[in-house]
Amino acid sequence: MQRLRVRTKAPRSEYEIKIGFGVIENVGNDARRWLGPHARRIAVISNKTVFEIYGQLSVLSLRTAGFEVSSCLLRDGEQAKSLNSIQNLISFLSNENFERSDGILALGGGVVGDVAGFAAAIYLRGLPFIQVPTTLLAQIDSAVGGKTAVNLKTGKNLVGAFHQPAGVLSDVRTLQSLPRRELVAGLCECVKQGVVSGKPLFNQTRRVLGELNSSSVTLMSLPLVKMIAAHCAFKAAVVKGDEREDRDRSDRRSRRILNFGHTAGHALEAVTRYKRFRHGEAVGVGMLVAGELSKHLGMLPAAELELLREAVRQCGRLPRTDDLDENDILEAIAHDKKSVSGSVQWVLLEGIGRPRIVSGKEFARRDLKLALRRALKMEVAR
Numbered sequence: 001m002q003r004l005r006v007r008t009k010a011p012r013s014e015y016e017i018k019i020g021f022g023v024i025e026n027v028g029n030d031a032r033r034w035l036g037p038h039a040r041r042i043a044v045i046s047n048k049t050v051f052e053i054y055g056q057l058s059v060l061s062l063r064t065a066g067f068e069v070s071s072c073l074l075r076d077g078e079q080a081k082s083l084n085s086i087q088n089l090i091s092f093l094s095n096e097n098f099e100r101s102d103g104i105l106a107l108g109g110g111v112v113g114d115v116a117g118f119a120a121a122i123y124l125r126g127l128p129f130i131q132v133p134t135t136l137l138a139q140i141d142s143a144v145g146g147k148t149a150v151n152l153k154t155g156k157n158l159v160g161a162f163h164q165p166a167g168v169l170s171d172v173r174t175l176q177s178l179p180r181r182e183l184v185a186g187l188c189e190c191v192k193q194g195v196v197s198g199k200p201l202f203n204q205t206r207r208v209l210g211e212l213n214s215s216s217v218t219l220m221s222l223p224l225v226k227m228i229a230a231h232c233a234f235k236a237a238v239v240k241g242d243e244r245e246d247r248d249r250s251d252r253r254s255r256r257i258l259n260f261g262h263t264a265g266h267a268l269e270a271v272t273r274y275k276r277f278r279h280g281e282a283v284g285v286g287m288l289v290a291g292e293l294s295k296h297l298g299m300l301p302a303a304e305l306e307l308l309r310e311a312v313r314q315c316g317r318l319p320r321t322d323d324l325d326e327n328d329i330l331e332a333i334a335h336d337k338k339s340v341s342g343s344v345q346w347v348l349l350e351g352i353g354r355p356r357i358v359s360g361k362e363f364a365r366r367d368l369k370l371a372l373r374r375a376l377k378m379e380v381a382r
């Protein structure tokens with residue numbers, strides 16, 4: 001079992017992350033510690049897929065710890081990240097008379113965590129919530145750091161709040177029921193964090209990727225638990241230094257570096273109407289675009305780009321990209337919602353562990369087009 005503490009600003013000064021095998025069976029005791037003796041009720045927010053596998057176990061443990069438990073299930077998939085889901089969740093909490101001392105528990109992947117977290121942030125101006133992430137992506141990234149959001153028709157994560165959890169409980173055993181594609185998506189996000197963090201986390205991630213591919217390590221292994229813990233520690237350190245993603249910061253440890261691969265990744269998701277790529281898969285291709293662009297602009301040595309390409313390759317097969325229209329992708333990038341003063345913000349690379357935030361105004365459209373073409377073609381050649 002690995003334990004970490006994440007420091008945050010008021011009103012919650014720190015919270016715990018616990019990572020281990022089978023820890024979900026004890027979620028009631030952890031929830032009691034994190035929510036305190038006055039918490040009477042807990043709402044388990046999940047979806048049908050996850051709740052069918054892990055719901056009963058969690059509810060039993062919570063009841064044993066003295067909670068009155070009710071559950072509310074979202075639709076499965078990115079479509080659940082909507083204001084409509086928030087409306088339904090808030091009505092549910094209100095109809096069930098949830099009070100400020102009660103808690104919310106998000107049981108599922110990044111979608112469940114983002115929606116449940118946002119409802120927790122705004123219902124009664126903030127209820128404590130616990131993250132029980134069940135995908136690799138959620139365990140290393142979305143459950144840590146307090147970003148919560150839903151999507152609008154015009155783009156992803158456009159309405160949300162920063163709301164830090166009261167605790168995070170990652171049961172690595174839940175990854176065993178994860179579909180292969182979801183694992184690949186999570187591994188891509190591991191590469192993303194490794195690349196912006198530095199050689200130690202990047203190499204640790206590559207070792208686990210190699211071991212998973214050679215089957216010398218399974219999803220129930222200590223190296224995997226340690227890798228997840230190392231990713232959480234890195235993310236916690238970045239969040240501690242820049243909890244609210246300060247727009248004026250563009251240094252190497254600003255929270256914005258965690259968006260590496262996301263500018264092109266979000267565009268790929270948008271042009272395929274969120275149907276072709278899992279979020280992490282799109283980030284996988286997006287990292288190749290950012291890597292090619294970095295090399296083309298003379299920032300990234302060819303050998304370091306090759307390390308990145310190899311790591312993405314190790315994650316597994318990604319959806320095809322050769323049939324996508326470059327101009328559609330360029331158009332979607334131009335409308336990126338994370339623009340600052342009208343210019344798209346790119347996280348590029350000067351080397352492994354050396355991210356650099358660059359304004360889209362600093363290079364020509366033809367540079368980006370070339371990088372995009374190379375990255376999409378490389379995907380075909382895999």
Ligand code: NAD
Pocket residue numbers: 047049050053076077078081108109110111112114134135136137138141142143144145146147148149156157174175176177178179182185278279280
């Ligand atoms: P997801 O939540 O859609 O889960 C993926 C699929 O796996 C779903 O069908 C889900 O039902 C299923 N599933 C989950 N756990 C399972 C398990 N243990 N066994 C079997 N099936 C399981 O996808 P995700 O990749 O976890 O999250 C993606 C979302 O996270 C995106 O909306 C993205 O924007 C968001 N995100 C948020 C942050 C943040 O900081 N808040 C960071 C990264 C990503």
Ligand code: GLY
Pocket residue numbers: 141142144145147255258259
């Ligand atoms: N996943 C990016 C962040 O949490 O900032």
